[in-house]
Amino acid sequence: MAEKTIVIQYEEFSSREEMSPKDQALVEAALQAQKGSYSPYSHFQVGAALLLNNGVVVKGANQENIAYPSGLCAERTAMFWAGANYPDVPFDTLAVAGSDNGALCDSPASPCGACRQVMAEYEKKHGQPLKIILVGDRLIRKFPCVEALLPFIFDSLDM
Numbered sequence: 001m002a003e004k005t006i007v008i009q010y011e012e013f014s015s016r017e018e019m020s021p022k023d024q025a026l027v028e029a030a031l032q033a034q035k036g037s038y039s040p041y042s043h044f045q046v047g048a049a050l051l052l053n054n055g056v057v058v059k060g061a062n063q064e065n066i067a068y069p070s071g072l073c074a075e076r077t078a079m080f081w082a083g084a085n086y087p088d089v090p091f092d093t094l095a096v097a098g099s100d101n102g103a104l105c106d107s108p109a110s111p112c113g114a115c116r117q118v119m120a121e122y123e124k125k126h127g128q129p130l131k132i133i134l135v136g137d138r139l140i141r142k143f144p145c146v147e148a149l150l151p152f153i154f155d156s157l158d159m
């Protein structure tokens with residue numbers, strides 16, 4: 001038996017001004033994207049902004065449904081739209097912002113497991129690290145790739 005440890009490296013910012021102008025613009029887009037949230041059941045508004053390699057920013061927001069499992073997270077609405085409309089353009093960075101009843105969470109909302117799995121698939125498809133920015137009111141975290149959020153990713157089937 002061997003005991004192992006995983007180290008996750010990421011950047012933490014206490015204000016948007018500490019970030020590069022490119023990242024600040026994407027954070028702003030994620031905050032704007034929250035306006036598209038349809039969340040009458042949870043009252044939790046999530047916005048996602050996905051920067052593609054061609055410079056296009058695709059926005060997504062969570063869409064809920066009275067049949068709860070029929071809804072979809074913000075991250076996946078953005079990624080699936082990008083995958084459908086720009087199938088050959090790699091994903092550069094995904095920014096995500098979550099608000100509870102209209103108030104941006106102090107500590108950033110973190111993507112669910114299903115969204116992480118979808119991020120991992122597109123990252124592998126495009127062969128380029130997908131950077132992820134999680135936006136909170138007092139704290140912003142930036143991860144260099146999906147593996148930092150989802151170690152031991154399921155990707156073992158040959159595509």
Ligand code: THU
Binds near residue numbers: 039044062063074115
């Ligand atoms: N939600 C997202 O949009 N992204 C996540 O990664 C986690 C949760 C949404 C789903 C639902 O509409 C609401 O937040 C509350 O769970």
